[in-house]
Amino acid sequence: MKEILIAHKTLLGNKLLENIAILVEDGKIVDILDAFESEITHIPVRTFPENTILMPSFIDTHTHLSSYGISLSKPNLNKFTLKKDVIDFASEYIKENERDVYIFVGYDDSKWKDDSNITKEDLDKISNKKPIIFKRVCGHKAILNSKAIEIIGSIEGLDTNTGIALEKLPLNIYEIFKPSIDEIKEGILKAQEIALSFGIRSIVDITNVNSFRAYQELKREGKLKLRVGIVLYERFFEYVKNVGLEYNFGDDYLKFLGMKIFLDGSVGSGTHDVLLKTDEELAYILNMCQEYKVQLLAHAIGEKAINQFIRVFKLNVKENYLRHRIEHFEFPYYEDIELASKLNIYISCQPNFVKLWGGYDNMYAKKLSYETLKRCNLYKTMLDKNVKFSFGSDTMPLDPILGIQGAVEHFIETERISLEDALYLYSTAGAEFLFMEDKIGKIEKGYYADIIVLDENMKLLYTSYEDKTPYSFYNTNY
Numbered sequence: 001m002k003e004i005l006i007a008h009k010t011l012l013g014n015k016l017l018e019n020i021a022i023l024v025e026d027g028k029i030v031d032i033l034d035a036f037e038s039e040i041t042h043i044p045v046r047t048f049p050e051n052t053i054l055m056p057s058f059i060d061t062h063t064h065l066s067s068y069g070i071s072l073s074k075p076n077l078n079k080f081t082l083k084k085d086v087i088d089f090a091s092e093y094i095k096e097n098e099r100d101v102y103i104f105v106g107y108d109d110s111k112w113k114d115d116s117n118i119t120k121e122d123l124d125k126i127s128n129k130k131p132i133i134f135k136r137v138c139g140h141k142a143i144l145n146s147k148a149i150e151i152i153g154s155i156e157g158l159d160t161n162t163g164i165a166l167e168k169l170p171l172n173i174y175e176i177f178k179p180s181i182d183e184i185k186e187g188i189l190k191a192q193e194i195a196l197s198f199g200i201r202s203i204v205d206i207t208n209v210n211s212f213r214a215y216q217e218l219k220r221e222g223k224l225k226l227r228v229g230i231v232l233y234e235r236f237f238e239y240v241k242n243v244g245l246e247y248n249f250g251d252d253y254l255k256f257l258g259m260k261i262f263l264d265g266s267v268g269s270g271t272h273d274v275l276l277k278t279d280e281e282l283a284y285i286l287n288m289c290q291e292y293k294v295q296l297l298a299h300a301i302g303e304k305a306i307n308q309f310i311r312v313f314k315l316n317v318k319e320n321y322l323r324h325r326i327e328h329f330e331f332p333y334y335e336d337i338e339l340a341s342k343l344n345i346y347i348s349c350q351p352n353f354v355k356l357w358g359g360y361d362n363m364y365a366k367k368l369s370y371e372t373l374k375r376c377n378l379y380k381t382m383l384d385k386n387v388k389f390s391f392g393s394d395t396m397p398l399d400p401i402l403g404i405q406g407a408v409e410h411f412i413e414t415e416r417i418s419l420e421d422a423l424y425l426y427s428t429a430g431a432e433f434l435f436m437e438d439k440i441g442k443i444e445k446g447y448y449a450d451i452i453v454l455d456e457n458m459k460l461l462y463t464s465y466e467d468k469t470p471y472s473f474y475n476t477n478y
């Protein structure tokens with residue numbers, strides 16, 4: 001069926017223009033017309049009210065959608081602002097629910113007003129008979145009680161005295177306590193509905209082999225509605241090598257992209273300035289990726305890890321056709337921004353982190369030196385220097401509007417970007433990250449009609465590909 005869509009403004013490139021009509025047919029954009037011209041075409045017209053924005057659907061270039069889906073079924077501690085309430089909630093939950101292992105997700109000790117220290121003693125008071133794990137919101141830290149430590153034994157990054165586990169255990173928690181493929185599928189479907197309700201159509205999911213399998217089953221069953229690029233964690237590299245998977249293998253719904261490694265940790269867990277690999281190790285990995293044609297995503301938050309990647313990349317990669325990426329890129333040196341641009345390194349930023357933890361009186365300000373804080377997510381500088389970057393949420397949470405606010409209202413005023421640029425970075429700019437810049441991310445003839453319309457409060461009003469009631473976590477008054 002042919003249909004014409006006319007909103008108040010339309011995002012073309014990084015400009016919001018008026019009086020534009022989009023002709024859509026069978027999931028494709030067939031033509032772009034002048035709104036006045038469209039009146040004489042005899043094709044049904046759908047007109048949206050004042051202050052609406054029509055744009056390509058959001059592309060989230062850094063998610064953990066499948067593990068988020070699984071965690072949706074786990075009790076969440078994120079809403080609490082008192083440690084006491086966290087403990088009470090967990091105690092109550094354990095009394096009422098029978099589980100082999102109790103995994104609580106999303107706790108954020110930086111928000112607790114009474115006491116922001118938590119160790120295994122606190123969890124032992126809840127229960128010393130049942131294994132309990134609290135996973136921090138950043139994903140890089142977890143607290144275990146004595147029973148959980150007893151079951152897991154020793155694992156890298158776990159301090160058995162305090163019960164604090166950094167990096168390995170929290171990052172691989174669903175590997176250690178594996179959900180079934182069916183559970184993963186169920187989780188993906190839940191998370192997919194939330195993504196779609198935010199106007200997200202395409203994502204990169206950084207995940208494991210079982211989730212990759214779950215996605216393949218969902219696609220065969222006709223249930224996959226998102227366009228998904230799969231990135232696997234480093235420990236699956238042998239699998240990738242043995243199977244012979246190469247970058248951009250798949251189709252417009254599901255494809256393999258590459259592999260993610262960690263060069264540092266997170267600010268929240270105090271590991272953002274700890275280098276997890278030597279230059280030699282990183283060079284070895286980069287060369288392997290080049291040899292086996294696998295895209296590399298390097299998690300680098302602090303300036304040390306960012307600098308390390310750029311330094312090693314410069315020595316080892318001549319042309320970035322695999323579109324190797326830096327993830328987060330939160331506190332770069334100015335010189336490294338310029339180098340990243342020159343070397344054509346792809347960068348996925350998380351502007352929701354600025355919204356959640358930025359500012360002169362927030363978590364980043366408390367954990368970092370002033371000098372470092374002043375280099376927090378330099379979006380305006382990156383635009384001015386023509387850095388190839390896009391936005392993603394890291395699923396904290398998925399809501400793109402939260403990130404757009406973070407970028408537009410940046411606490412460093414000189415680093416604020418326009419709404420148009422923020423929308424562009426959350427849609428058009430992401431297409432290249434999925435090797436789909438000729439198919440999605442633009443309101444252009446021949447492209448998929450992955451089109452959304454936002455209302456005056458920046459809430460999803462309409463999608464051209466699905467009929468659904470918008471769902472929202474946040475009351476965003478824009």
Ligand SMILES: [Zn+2]
Pocket residue numbers: 299327328
């Ligand atoms: Zn990361």
Ligand SMILES: [Zn+2]
Pocket residue numbers: 062063064206394
């Ligand atoms: Zn991540």
